[in-house]
Amino acid sequence: MESKRQQKFAGLLQEELAAIFQREGAAYLPNTLVTITKVRVSPDLAVAKVYLSFLNTNNTSLSVATVNAHSSEIRYKLGARIRHQARVVPTLSFFVDDTNEYVERMDQIFDKIAKDRKETDVNDNE
Incomplete structure (x- = not known):
């Protein structure tokens, strides 16, 4: 479980990284919208795992x-933005946040189960 300190620092990183991607994200990924969905920070605040969601990318x-x-x-730009709020600029590791895909897949599975149940109920009533 994350401490309050980790949570506050993760929130700061998420906010600042979102601003960086909003202003300068087109330089890295043209025509793609990048969303910072979650940031996890190590207890010593030296390592940050950043989870990204992409729109308009195949x-x-x-x-x-x-x-x-x-x-x-990106770390350099982040350091310039948070230099007065943090002692150390964490090492950044980026990962794909596939939560939306997981939710869609689970919805499809539940819809299929519900459909199969309805078909079974109809067959039982006949």
């Missing part, structure tokens, strides 16, 4: 690889 793994390739540049 290949999310390529998009996250592109962002990871520019992570040192």
